[in-house]
Amino acid sequence: MPQNHTGAKKFLKLLDESEKNPIRPRPGFDVKPMEGYPGNTYRLRIGKYRVLYSVDNETKTVRITSVQHRGDAYK
Secondary structure, three states: OOOOHHHHHHHHHHHHHOOOOOOOOEOOEEEEEOOOOOOOEEEEEEOOEEEEEEEEOOOOEEEEEEEEEHHHHOO
């Protein structure tokens, strides 16, 4: 997780904005589906950090599985 307040605020703002549609790319919201991961897993890029999350469309639930520096996120 970002150590500075600016990064943390941006992270929380993007999560709030994604509430209505967590898989639609838009300005400031770089999201891509992840290949080789189970189910509806996506990657959100926030600067040097990556948020991996899955979406359950039936229950309208987003589950964050990890928040890591980009160098560690795909290992």
